[in-house]
Amino acid sequence: MELLKTGIIGLDDMILGGIPKGHIVAVMGPPGTGKSTFSLQFIYTGLKNNENCIYLSLEESEENIIKTASIYGWDMKPYITNKKLALVNLSTLNFKSTIDRVENELPNLIKLFHGTRFAIDPITLYEMIHDSEPERRNHLFNFARLIKETGITAVITSEISKENPFYSRYGLIEYIADGVIILRQVRPADMSAVTTVIEISKMRHTDHSKEVKPYNITKNGIVVHSGDEVF
Numbered sequence: 001m002e003l004l005k006t007g008i009i010g011l012d013d014m015i016l017g018g019i020p021k022g023h024i025v026a027v028m029g030p031p032g033t034g035k036s037t038f039s040l041q042f043i044y045t046g047l048k049n050n051e052n053c054i055y056l057s058l059e060e061s062e063e064n065i066i067k068t069a070s071i072y073g074w075d076m077k078p079y080i081t082n083k084k085l086a087l088v089n090l091s092t093l094n095f096k097s098t099i100d101r102v103e104n105e106l107p108n109l110i111k112l113f114h115g116t117r118f119a120i121d122p123i124t125l126y127e128m129i130h131d132s133e134p135e136r137r138n139h140l141f142n143f144a145r146l147i148k149e150t151g152i153t154a155v156i157t158s159e160i161s162k163e164n165p166f167y168s169r170y171g172l173i174e175y176i177a178d179g180v181i182i183l184r185q186v187r188p189a190d191m192s193a194v195t196t197v198i199e200i201s202k203m204r205h206t207d208h209s210k211e212v213k214p215y216n217i218t219k220n221g222i223v224v225h226s227g228d229e230v231f
């Protein structure tokens, strides 16, 4: 089984080397826990490995994505120039029709581009365009199938549910995904500091770690302290 390293120190150990090729992995967490950083780190690791990558942002402009990445020391510009990275920003104007267009073009783009890594940050806006649960479920299911058929390996970030931090906003993506990674903030009883922790709640075909591990966002991106205990 071919594995794609996330490039996140400690995490690749927890999943025994990397994300199995062709998997869709959902990365979920509350605001500021590093979802965008995670997706950028996954893409940048691919670019460093001479892979072709596609990054679809539903929130940030292309300029902002490049800036965020550069703060971590990841220079995306040469890869865009050399056509190794396709940065796609979905404008919130006419969101529905833009999504239709992207869906129509995506399989071809992935094929022509020989893309091996795909990231969407975050999927939540995509889900919000529907008012009813069946519509949302159908759309997400079809979208996942479309991605799966291309054979690309994908990281899809998601906001979490307000009621339960172990579920995504709409509670759908975790069923569609082959892997689910949960980012969380925990506070000690004395409320002295916040610790960010990561856990893998699912990774198909992998005897992954079931432990909860602390992580930090550093100037070089996310670092998981897989040797440390939280509890």
Ligand SMILES: Nc1ncnc2c1ncn2[C@@H]1O[C@H](COP(=O)(O)OP(=O)(O)OP(=O)(O)O)[C@@H](O)[C@H]1O
Pocket (backbone or CB within 6 Å): 029, 030, 031, 032, 033, 034, 035, 036, 037, 038, 071, 072, 217, 218, 219
């Ligand atoms: N250079 C840095 N060094 C250390 N920590 C940083 C640095 N840059 C950003 N951070 C941390 O990363 C957090 C933002 O991470 P990121 O944008 O990836 O989170 P997110 O989950 O995508 O947030 P949102 O839900 O708002 O989209 C900041 O709140 C800060 O704690």
Ligand SMILES: [Mg+2]
Pocket (backbone or CB within 6 Å): 035, 036, 037, 121
């Ligand atoms: Mg973000």
